[in-house]
Amino acid sequence: MQGQEQEMEVDVDVAQATEASNLLQLIKQLLVEKAYDGVRMLFQSAQEAERNIRLLAHIAMDLYHDVCFVNISDEVNSQEPELFDCSDELLKLLARFAPLQELMLELMERLEESRSLNVFGAYLRALQVVLQRQGRDKPQAVEWCLQSAFTRLRELPLPKYLSEGYDEQQARLIEQNEQVEDLLAHYITVGLFRQPLCSEILLKDVRAPDQIFRDCSQNRRNIFACFLIQLLGRPLALLEMSHVKEDLTRTYVQQVTDSLSKDASQFLGDPFLLLNLVEQRARWLRKLDASKGVYEMSCRNVFLIEEKLPLHAVAMYYHSLFVGNQLPANAPRIYAPLFLFETSAYLAEVLLRQQEPPLQYCGLRLVEHLLGILIEPVPATSLQLDVHKRFCEALCKIVGYSPQVALRQLGLHVLRQYILGFDDQGKYLILKNLLETLQHDGLMGYLGGMYKDLVDKALSKSEPIPEVYSGKMFREMLLLCVCVLPHDVKSDLLLHSDRLCHALNILRYFAVRDKADVTGFWQALPDITRILLDPLGKALNFSMAHYKAYKERVERGQSASDDELMQRQLNMLAVNITNSGMAGGDGDSHLPDIGRQEKLDVLASSITSLETLQSLYLRASEIIEQSSRLRRNATSSDA
Structure with a gap:
């Protein structure tokens, strides 16, 4: 049968x-x-x-x-x-x-x-x-x-300028680009693909009633969460235009970003969940298992693996939550603003170190937003976290050297707000560390002026001046701000002209503002005179005579190939001429083959810059002498 x-x-x-x-x-x-x-x-x-x-x-x-x-x-x-x-x-x-x-x-x-x-x-x-x-x-x-x-x-192919950076005019037309349209259409298609799957997972893959801790292993819910956040990274992140399109209506890029952020938050449950994991990945070094190609404990937590969840994509997720105002209404309110600021600083630093300007913009906007929600100043003890050092290095690199003017301007604004977000001791420590380590004269001059403004604000208050703005700490900072002659009288004054101008203005200010020597300026003045003012005066006379003599030799058609200082100056001119299309250049270290008139132009410009610096030096020396005489007279009268 x-x-x-x-x-x-x-x-x-x-x-x-x-x-x-x-x-x-x-x-x-x-x-x-x-x-x-x-x-x-x-x-x-x-x-x-x-x-x-x-x-x-x-x-x-x-x-x-x-x-x-x-x-x-x-x-x-x-x-x-x-x-x-x-x-x-x-x-x-x-x-x-x-x-x-x-x-x-x-x-x-x-x-x-x-x-x-x-x-x-x-x-x-x-x-x-x-x-x-x-x-x-x-x-x-x-x-x-x-x-x-x-x-x-x-x-998918994309316009090259997305990676190089684009201005406001390009941003307004960006979604009309054929390749960008195609990319957004692909993202929208992926959105249609994922919606029924997401709905099913959110309905069925829920935490058991007796489960206390979140399961971070490789399950369907976590895999989709990683996928959604990954989609917020490149290439979509290159289209983030909030920094130049704040006055426009909601774009397709924003719609796609908002949809991905909303779904990712639903999968995570707590949108702040990843911040603790970010600190684990960015701060604590875990052992690498070379045979498996993964870090220790990664097999138990998919959110720790860079390939599954790139940090720059996580940063874009939190950029969308905070800057894009996509934080869910039911998000936990127990997280302190200081915690959000410190942990998100890791992500901001990741974005600032990316090569593409749009990602750098997002890093700046993220920090700017989190600084704005701080209730109390950030305590100086927070600087024990190494992320602050790395963040400042990345930020100062952008401020000093980014080819994007708007990016440098926003970076300088964020740097200022970042420093002002700390308490007095924190401000002092950041400024001191930056002035000790930076090599960019313009930025160092700006930071020196910022410290001067902080001291001025402290002097204007009736309460006792904080320790960081007087005495030994003031003297150490002041010497960092104004002593900028690394090679004494042989220093290249034109190379350091920006910072020297800031330094002389700082000296003029304190000579007039602090006649009572509340800060200890007058006690530090002898050292400043020995280290800066005396050698600067000699260097100005030497450089002025040197440039004028060289100009006379050029006018007479005589060679000065043995003059290294002049040769370096003319090499700088050759670079400018090449960049402007006026002449060619082979980029070597020899004296460029430029015309007599171009040589005279750069020498005239150099002499003018030295004359401006000399005028400022003489005025500062005069004001210091006048204020010193007034202080001596006041002391004699009191006696």
């Missing part, structure tokens, strides 16, 4: 296989005849749909290879769009019955190879069905599928 049943089952299987083969041939014939509605009727009519759909399991992969793979292409889409659409519908249908792993691998490969939005969308719709069938099983396979989609987004 059992043998008869098995024989009957075999007969049924053979019969179904035969019917399925016939169905496959019928579909192919109908497609050849361009009877696309006839193909649809096979799976939609009440009489045939049930039987034909049941047979799909036998021919799903054959149908994929013989029909879908062949016809889902750009060429077919442009020449026979109806055939393309019909094949697209068949692919989504057979995805419900085909062997999961086999079809999944095929779809992953096709996604990465797709060269148009239509092909990408067709395979993504089929992948959506496959992942719904997959459910919670094999989460790593789900991750591979999502990475295939992201790989295609990452490889």
Whole structure:
């Protein structure tokens, strides 16, 4: 009896296989005849749909290879769009019955190879069905599928200026660029792909009532959270335009960013969850397991792995939450502003160290926002965190050397607000450290002037002046601010002219402002005179005579190739001339071949700069002498 049943089952299987083969041939014939509605009727009519759909399991992969793979292409889409659409519908249908792993691998490969939005969308719709069938099983396979989609987004061509930086005018037209439009269309397609999957996961993959700690292992919910945040990084981050389009209506970029941020927050539950993990990744060094290529404990926490969750993408997520005002209404309110500032500083530093100006802008905006929500000044003890040093280094590099003028200006504003966000001791320590380590004269002069303004504010108050603005600490800072002659009288005054001007103005200010010597300025003046004023006066006379003599030799047509100082100055001129298109240059260290008039121009400019500095020096020396005489007279009168 059992043998008869098995024989009957075999007969049924053979019969179904035969019917399925016939169905496959019928579909192919109908497609050849361009009877696309006839193909649809096979799976939609009440009489045939049930039987034909049941047979799909036998021919799903054959149908994929013989029909879908062949016809889902750009060429077919442009020449026979109806055939393309019909094949697209068949692919989504057979995805419900085909062997999961086999079809999944095929779809992953096709996604990465797709060269148009239509092909990408067709395979993504089929992948959506496959992942719904997959459910919670094999989460790593789900991750591979999502990475295939992201790989295609990452490889889409984009205008070069997105990475180099763009101005406000370019930003206003950025979404009209054909390549940017294509990228955004791909992102929107991914949004349609993920929505039903996200809804299902949020509904079904919930924490058990008895589960106390969050499960950070490789499960479907965490994989989707990482994927959503990863999408906020490059290339989408290159389109972040809030810094130049604040007056415009909501853009497509903002809509995509807001949607991704909202979904990511839902998956995380607590949007601040990653901040603790960011500190683990950026501050604490974990052991690397070279054999596995991962860091210690990463296998237990997917949020610790850079490949799954790049830090720059995490930074863009928090940029969206804070700067983009996407923090959920139900977000926890227990986090102190100081904690948010300190932990987000790691992410801001990551963005500032990126090569692309749009990401650097986002890092500045993130810090600017978090400084604005601080209730109390940041205590100096916070500077024990190494992130402050790294953040200042990255920020000062942008302020001093970025080719983007607007970026330098915003960076300087953020640097000022950052320093002012600390208590008095913190301000002092940051300024002192920067003045000891920076090499950019203009920025050092600015910081020196900032310290002068802080002292002025302290002197204006009736309460006792803080320790950091008087006595030994004031003297140490003042010497850092004004003593800028590294080679004594042989120093290149033109190289340090900006900082020297700031230094002389600082001396003039304190000579007039602090006649009572509350700060200890007059006690430090002898050292300042010995280290700065006396050698600066000699250096000015020497440099002025030197440049004027050289100018006379050039006017007479005499060579001065032995004069290294002049040669360096003329090399600087050659660079300027080359950059402006006035002349060529080979970039070597020898005296450039420039004309006599160009030499005279740069010498005249140099002499003018020295005369300005000398005038400022003489005026400062005069004011210091006058104030000193008034103090001596006042002391004599009191006696």
